[in-house]
Amino acid sequence: MREKTLEELWREASRREGRLKACLTLYWKWVSKEIEVVDPNPPRSFAEFLLRPDYSLWFWFSIAFVAATVALVAVTETLPLLLPLRYLFGTVYVLFFPGFLLVEALYPREEELSPLERLALSIGLSLAVVPLIGLVLNYTPFGIRLWPVLYSLTLYMLVVGFIASWRKYLYVRLYRGGS
16 A cells, blocks of 8 residues: 555645644654654765755855854954954854754664754853864964964865765655665
C-alpha cells in the first residue's frame, strides 16, 4: 500500500476538523512520532544539501550573522551611532555562535538534544572555546586585540559551520535514504 503524503493527510483532516485544527493535529502526531515525515527527494550531493534551505537554512543564517557582525565592527569605527547594535551582535557572536556551531557539529541529528539542551550547551561551549582561541592568540605576534580575535573567531565559525553541515549531510545521506 502506498504511503500518504502530508498534503493528503492534511486534506483528509481539514475536511473533518477545519484547516487550523488539522494543522495542529498533524503537528502533534508528528511530535508524538505517530506519523513520520520523510523527504521523497533528499539531496544527492553536498552542494545540493547546502543550496536547499529546508536543510541548510541554519547554516546560511549563521554565515549571514557572522558577516553582519564583522561588517558592524568595521562600520562602527567611523559611524559610532551603530555602537549599541554592535554590542548586541557582538555579545551573541561571542557568547552563542561559537558554541552553537560546535553543538551542531557534535550532534548533527535534531532528535539527539532538546532545544533547551542545545541552547545551554551552545552558551557553555562558547564560554570554553572563546578563551581557548584567546589563549592561542596570546602566544602569536598578533596578541589579543579586536581584529585578530574577530578574524580568529570568524575563521573558527566558518570551519566548524562547514564541518557541521557536512555531518548533517552525511546523516541525511546515510540514514534518510539519500544516495
